[in-house]
Amino acid sequence: MGKGLSVLVAALAIVLALSVLVGISFGTVTLPLGTVWRVVLSHLGIGDVVKGGDDQIIWQFRTPRVLLAAVVGGGLAVAGTALQVLARNPLADPYVLGVSSGASFGAVLAVLLGSSALGGLGISGAAFAGATITLILVFTLAQRAGRIGPARLVLAGVAVSYLTTALTSLVQLQVNPLELRGTMFWMLGSFAGAGWDDLRIPTVVMVLTTAWLVVRGRWMNVMTTGDDTASGLGVDTNRFRIELLVAASLLTATAVAVAGGIGFVGLLVPHMTRLVVGPDHRRVLPVAALGGASFMVLVDLLSRVFDRPNEYPVGIFTAVLGAPFFLALMRRASKGTA
Amino acid sequence: MNVEVRGVRLAIDDVVIVHDATMVVAPGEVHGLVGPNGSGKSTLLRCLYRALRPAAGTVLLGGADLWRDLSARVAAHRRAVVTQDATADLDFTVRDTVAMGRTAHGGLFGHYAQEDDRLVDAAIAEVGMTWAARRMVATLSGGERQRVYLARAVAQQAPVLLLDEPTNHLDVHAQLELLGLVRDAGLTTVVALHDLDHAAAVCDRVTVMRGGHAVVTGAPADVLTPALIEDVFRVRVHVGTHPLTGALHLTFAPLSTTPKEPT
Structure with missing residues (x-):
């Protein structure tokens, strides 16, 4: 099974590289393509150094933002894959466990109170803390006698997610209109303002977690x-479920902390991947990671050029593209169980 | 490898299902678990395949405590399982499904050794499914699927085989064929069976369960007496000899039946 997969992964890596180049080439401000290429090449050590505003727009703003979109898209797709295995539910995604809404709550709280009130956490830090606390809560609610049932996990996630969403709305009504726009943007997800510094932690988390899950691919297959x-085949199901939960949470919390709540990628991409490569997670994971990365880069580009010079939150576009897919999937799933 | 269940109590959500089960399965024997619905057969088996931890008592596999001495992975080197929940994901091919039997033997990166390939092919051949190796499990009949799950257990290369009502939903031919394969596998086998007649024909010994207690263990001919069956299963029974095979043969009638005078 190795050869076909290598070809597919190589092809997707090329698609991703092209998406990144396209993402860097277009944006709110129109720059000549020649300039874009010269800047990128100069930073890769080829050709002359380009000075001035063009260099700054392309290398300090666009490039890190596009790369962050790739990392977050891949991470969310992998997190969704893990959660679907963990919950044994095709409709599971990072939203279902309330991680995203918990992170949003942390972020708007930071906006309202100021970061000093939260012990110096920035908005990202508060979002990460919100995601982690939500997760511990969901996790505690979902377990009974030391075991985590898939159905209980989803129900606990949905309940907690309603609660944090309500609290977020409450906080939003207290902030002034200017800040409200900021929190809205954040809740729907955006890569605007990402710099090179924002890229480091998410990249490390994403690469290490995905690699770890690929190693666990056989166990993920068995879990389904x-x-x-799965117990009979030698998998400690409870422990492995916790492992998957930690991996998915780490990915989601990191993604939400840097880019806000972006829905549907974690649902859409794993399913499309399974349609193409089948159910074997040793194939699904790398393909979903690369596919999710390309998808997010292109959606981010759409958010920038849709109504120039205005920018829109990416969550709007992932939802518009994802909701019909979700409904189609739901209809198919309910047909299957009827 | 022998299997020992000693004073096991099992509860699901604080409801005690198995109160006190003790049984010893000798190496190489086919051991039946029989009893009415709700008597605790499946629950006791779930404990043996390490899905349910006992509230009291111990389970020993070849002398090692299943819960204290063996990890999930090492336990899978000692016993393989054909469960009742094996219907969840049918998107895998027959070969991929059977290859899952090698999960506990894989290296860190989950790659298959050549030895694994050979064992998987041999297991598929053993249950006569080589012709369907590349087919999706979803396209197979119930009896064929059950053979595939048996092959997966065989590929695990464990000395003990556990089966939870493997003949459910199968037609008569498929039932007999599957039980024949189980016998031919030559492993120490614990099989929960609904059908007492099958248990009588296939098992070396049976343990009868009622209301969460293991009532009695012994050879079918000694244990499955009219008095015990009437008492435990609340049916009238005629114990005879199968006219074709010579095996123990049970025929049932409602308790209210008045026996006809022999003619």
Whole structure:
């Protein structure tokens, strides 16, 4: 099974590289393509150094933002894949466990109170803390006698997510209109303002977690056959479920902390991947990671050029593209169980 | 490898399902678990395949405590399982499904050794499914699927085989064929069976369960007496000899039946 996968992964890597180049080439401000290429090449050590505003727009603003979109898109796709295995539910995604809404709550709280009130956490830090606290809460609610049931996990996630969403709305009504726009943008997700510094932690988390899950691909396959069968085949299902939960949370919390709440990528990409490469997670994970990265880069580009010079939150576009897919999937799933 | 269940109590959400089960399965024997619905057969098996931790008592596999001495992975080197929940994901091919039997033997990166390939092919051949190796499990009949799950357990290369009502939903031919394959596998086997007649024909010994207690263990001919069956299963029974095979043969009638005078 190795050869076909290598070809597909190589092809997707090329698609991703092209998406990144396209993402860097177009944007709110129109620059000649020749300039864009010269700047990128100069920073890769080829050709002359380009000075001035063009260099700054392309290398300090666009490039890190496009790369962050790739990292976050890939991370969310991998997180969704893990959560679907963990919850044994095709409709699971990072939103279902309330991680995204918990992070949003942390972020708007930081906006309202100022970061000093939260012990010097910035908005990202507050979002990460919100995601982590939500997760511990969901996790505690979902377990019973030391075991985590998939159905209980989803229900606890949905309940907690409603609660944090309500609290977020409450806080939003207290902030002034200018800040409100900022929190809105953040809740729907955006890569605007990303710099090179924002890229480091998400990249490390994303690469290490994905690699770890690929190593666990066989166990993920076995998990889809049911808890009893998985136990029989030698997987400690409860421990592995916790492992998957930690991996998915780490990915989601990191992504939400840097880019806000971006829905549907974690749902859409794993399913499209499974349609193409089948159910084997050793294939699904790398393909979903690369596919999610390209998808997010292109959606981010759409958010910038849709109504120039205005920028829109990416969450709007992922939802517009993702909702019909979600509904189609739901209709198919309910047909299957009826 | 022998299997020992000693004073096991099992509860699900604080409801005690198995109160006190003790049984010893000798190496190489086919051991049946029989009893009415709700008697605790499946629950006891779930404990043996390490999905349910006992509230009291111990389970020993070849002398090692399943819960204290063996990890999930090492336990899978000692016993393989055919469960009732094995229907969840049918998107895998027969070969990929059977290859899952090698999960506990894989290296860190989950790659297959050549040895794994050979064992998987041999297991598929053993249950007569080589012709369907590349087919999706979803396209197979119930009996064929059950053979695939048996092959997955065989590929695990464990000395003990556990099966939870493997003949459910199968037609008569598929039932007999599957039980024949289980016998031919030659492993120490614990099988929960609904059908007492199958248990009588296939098992070396049976343990009868009622209301969460293991009532009695012994050879089918000694244990499955009219008095016990009437008492535990609340049916009238005629114990005879199968006219074709010579095996123990049970025929049932409602408790209210008045036996006809022999003619």
